């Protein structure tokens with residue numbers, strides 16, 4: 001059985017995509033079979049993985065099929081899966097048309113569970129981990145991710161304002177648990193872009209005081225390595241001596257222990 005993890009935070013630019021890619025590649029390096037799912041019309045994760053449009057479906061077409069006919073064949077979903085050799089991961093790409101999801105999901109039956117009907121056991125059984133890179137919003141696509149996932153991993157840029165926004169997300173998590181996905185749980189809060197400053201230290205302290213055992217021990221520091229990695233398409237853990245690479249390896253180990 002695979003573990004489906006939604007990497008989410010409605011705040012933009014906190015390191016969701018960087019975490020999806022680098023946690024995925026780190027798990028793959030540790031011998032795990034990983035499927036990454038891009039659920040953002042910005043398609044940053046797909047770009048990171050070197051995706052170029054072809055005639056195979058993206059997550060957008062899969063959503064459109066389910067919206068129209070309520071179900072989708074596992075083979076159609078499998079035909080959307082690409083392989084990235086360098087980073088050792090499989091992925092389902094997104095494209096800009098996913099921005100219209102609100103429109104084409106409008107009349108769909110049970111529109112929060114479309115992704116759940118895409119990521120069926122038949123599709124995910126070949127993987128140990130499925131990581132969903134969510135968009136920065138609390139809308140219907142995020143609800144789809146939370147309905148399909150077993151757990152949530154929340155990267156938080158360590159600043160006071162970012163921490164304030166977490167309450168809305170954890171409250172949404174509770175609402176999803178009470179309705180469409182009772183099994184959903186918070187896997188952890190991941191401090192990102194940590195710096196050796198008082199502001200950064202205070203923010204980590206605030207997270208620790210508020211979220212206690214849900215705050216992960218692993219911290220991802222701020223480094224230009226992140227931007228370089230997305231430019232080259234090579235995960236951080238594949239560059240020897242990369243500090244962030246080691247941090248994502250540590251995160252992958254911690255996540256494996258927690259299941």
Ligand SMILES: Nc1ncnc2c1ncn2[C@@H]1O[C@H](COP(=O)(O)OP(=O)(O)OP(=O)(O)O)[C@@H](O)[C@H]1O
Pocket residue numbers: 011012013014015016017018019040042044134135136192193194220221222223224226227228230244
């Ligand atoms: N640890 C880090 N140190 C420095 N820069 C980082 C770090 N992690 C990510 N970045 C950079 O910050 C920017 C935002 O990161 P990323 O795209 O992962 O965030 P995101 O939460 O997915 O954003 P969005 O909400 O727009 O999807 C990118 O330019 C990325 O290279």
Ligand SMILES: [Mg+2]
Pocket residue numbers: 016017018040044045133134
């Ligand atoms: Mg992103």
